[in-house]
Amino acid sequence: MQDLKDIDKEKRSRRFRRAKAEEGRNVFRQIEETKPQKKRLKIILPAIALLLASYPLISLFGTPRAKSAPAAEAPAPLSLGKLDQGSAFKLAADAYSSAQVQGGKFTAPLPQGGQVIYGIDEEVQRKIEKLFTDYKVPYGLFVALEPKTGRILAAVSHSASQPGWEKGANYHLYPMASLFKIVTATAALEEKKVGPDTMFAFNGKLTSESPKYWRVRPGRGNQQMPLSLAMGKSVNPVYGRLAGEVVGRDPLLLYAGRYGFNQAIVPGSPIAASTAPVPGTVDELMRMGAGLNREVKISPFHAAAIMATVANGGVMMAPSLASEIRDAKGNVVFTQKPQVLRTVMTPQTASDLAHMLATTVESGTSRRAFHDRRGRRMLASVRIAAKTGSIDGTDPAGHYSWFAAYAPMEDPQIALAALVINENKWRIKATSVGEQALEAFFR
Secondary structure, eight states, X not given: OHHHHHXXXXXXXXXXXXXXXHHHHHHHHHHHHHHHHHHHHHHHHHHHHXXXXXXXXXXXXXXXXXXXXXXXXXXXXXXXXXXXXXXXXXXXXXXXXXXXXXXXXXXXXXXXXXEEEEXXXXXXXXXXXXXXXXXXXXXXXXXXXXXXXXXXXEEEEEOSSSTTTTTTGGGSOEEOGGGGHHHHHHHHHHTTSOOXXXXXXXXXXXXXXXXXXXXXXXXXXXEEEEHHHHHHTTOHHHHHHIIIIIIOHHHHHHHHHHTTTTSOSSTTSSOOOOBOOOOSSHHHHHHHHTTOOTTOEEOHHHHHHHHHHHHTTTEEEOOBSEEEEEOTTSOEEEEOOOXXXXXXXXXXXXXXXXXXXXXXXHTSTTTGGGBOTTSOBTTTTOOOEEEEEEEEEETTEEEXXXXXXXXXXXXXXXXXXXXXXXXXXXXXXXXXXXXXXXXXXXX
């Protein structure tokens, strides 16, 4: 028994020695691991002490604390000196929402003092505002200008579906639809390849959107129509074939450029540059010429300017929103003066194009809006040149209805563009908006 006790005692002794040895090794490891930390502390602690000692100097030159930071300065008002057409337009556009009638004229105050005086026709402006409101138009845009000077006569934007959308909406771009047939016709007439009364063969329905149905088949019973009537009825196959098989890609893009596409129409103004992309195939060229390319986009301001160009014998004038701008002391710092942008076409081409556009109201897509139930003209003493357009769009979603016109044809005094975007339920078409605007103007 004594031997067993001795053996057990020896085992406990060995376990004790092993535990002590392991404890010693742990202590050694901790010491070794602490050495680098101590070295780092020897470097860091003096550096911290130096920074604390120099804090008064740093605070003199460093970033001030948030509590003492000065309030952000408001952006400097735009200078009223050396205003050009673009900067004057921007000033007038920024202030337009606060414009009111004073002394028989639309005026708006400027934040830097002074005021903008507009050339707005109150009868037309109020008529379209009321029309959009009464019909609860989902999205409606309207611009009218004076063809000979470019002076803006009315600018209305409205939305019953999306309040706030109307702010600046007249300066944005929308699918141009069949209004582009004006560009196609201009190119064909200027190149002397056709005339307004040229009989033009085609196939497919008048509203067909597929070029594969448009091509003429020799020896078969093709349809025919003069180009002037095809303009009024907005026949897609005719103007698609005219672009693809008569005009050609480069001349079509050339005249699109002359009309101001793919460039700022008034540099410095908020009017977005209209787009006319290069078609990659003949079919794409034909769809573009017929007004079916949704990437061909335009603003209502530019659409009105295009109609004004035809009205003005082919000369495009710069649209001007400000008639006059005065500074805080009442001094006139800007007066609108007619400014020629470019000559798009010859007077003869403009005259031929006017003859073609007149068929829209006389026997084409706008006939019903301009005639009563007995077929009598509502504006019997006023001859009107016009073009309609319709296409589905996505921004905003809906059916886009265009109407662009000028009148009277003998002595043009007003050119306009109306765009109505209807949703599932029809409210009113752009043609009716244009007719009401012309009635208000010529009343």
